[in-house]
Amino acid sequence: MTKSLNEVLLEGEPLRPFGRLVESGSEGRTLADVPVEELLALALDAKVVVLRGFGLLGKQELENYCRAAGEILQWNFGSILDLVVRDTPDNYLFDKGDVPFHWDGAFAEQVPRFFLFQCLRGEGAGGETVFCDSVQTYRDAPEDLKELWARTSITYRTDKLAHYGGLAEWPLLGTHPATGETTIRYAEPLDPARYANPLFLTVDGISAEDGVRVMEDLRERLHDARYCYAHEWRTGDIVVAENHALLHGRNSFTGSVSRHLQRIQII
Numbered sequence: 001m002t003k004s005l006n007e008v009l010l011e012g013e014p015l016r017p018f019g020r021l022v023e024s025g026s027e028g029r030t031l032a033d034v035p036v037e038e039l040l041a042l043a044l045d046a047k048v049v050v051l052r053g054f055g056l057l058g059k060q061e062l063e064n065y066c067r068a069a070g071e072i073l074q075w076n077f078g079s080i081l082d083l084v085v086r087d088t089p090d091n092y093l094f095d096k097g098d099v100p101f102h103w104d105g106a107f108a109e110q111v112p113r114f115f116l117f118q119c120l121r122g123e124g125a126g127g128e129t130v131f132c133d134s135v136q137t138y139r140d141a142p143e144d145l146k147e148l149w150a151r152t153s154i155t156y157r158t159d160k161l162a163h164y165g166g167l168a169e170w171p172l173l174g175t176h177p178a179t180g181e182t183t184i185r186y187a188e189p190l191d192p193a194r195y196a197n198p199l200f201l202t203v204d205g206i207s208a209e210d211g212v213r214v215m216e217d218l219r220e221r222l223h224d225a226r227y228c229y230a231h232e233w234r235t236g237d238i239v240v241a242e243n244h245a246l247l248h249g250r251n252s253f254t255g256s257v258s259r260h261l262q263r264i265q266i267i
């Protein structure tokens with residue numbers, strides 16, 4: 001008899017410092033056997049859910065599965081982004097370097113609530129996807145810094161070389177639409193000397209001096225191991241992440257890479 005998802009979840013393990021690993025525990029079960037609403041409820045609570053041992057879905061099946069839970073963010077390539085390392089990338093998402101912290105949808109019309117990755121091929125060294133819990137980072141920050149953050153807004157500018165780009169202005173602090181918690185919405189700057197598709201930031205609402213201080217502090221604070229879960233990919237992994245509370249990025253690859261992830265975003 002097939003176990004219900006609840007039974008499977010109870011056997012899941014906590015990841016450190018946050019997140020949940022759920023192993024299928026039975027052969028032949030696929031993502032389609034996991035009720036999507038339960039999966040997203042768990043992801044809202046745990047922030048990151050790793051499913052291991054569940055069969056992956058084809059693109060159309062994956063889209064149908066996610067659409068049962070909400071609208072799917074559409075791009076010029078459709079809804080599912082194939083993330084592979086390219087030989088001549090025009091955007092840092094497709095090269096071997098790191099991807100600095102950001103949240104998805106800063107340049108889109110709507111910010112997705114969740115994104116889901118499935119890993120078709122996970123061989124390669126390094127390249128961990130890193131998630132930062134911005135809610136906890138905010139909670140632990142000193143009051144004077146919170147006060148400075150509350151006055152800060154940032155304009156982001158990047159050329160549209162991949163599927164996103166343009167100009168976008170965001171307050172540094174946000175309110176989580178589901179939980180009401182305060183979140184940090186920050187995309188780290190991308191130096192044109194290092195990245196194929198640089199991202200420029202202009203800080204408003206505070207003095208230029210404070211702006212420099214805020215950015216230097218965030219560079220350290222957001223990467224504190226107490227707030228970061230780094231996911232090491234294995235072929236077949238499915239990862240669901242909560243986009244409003246987290247920032248995410250990627251460590252650089254350290255060796256030869258043959259990785260293929262697919263990503264879909266649920267609004």
Ligand SMILES: [Fe+2]
Binds near residue numbers: 102103104248
């Ligand atoms: Fe992203």
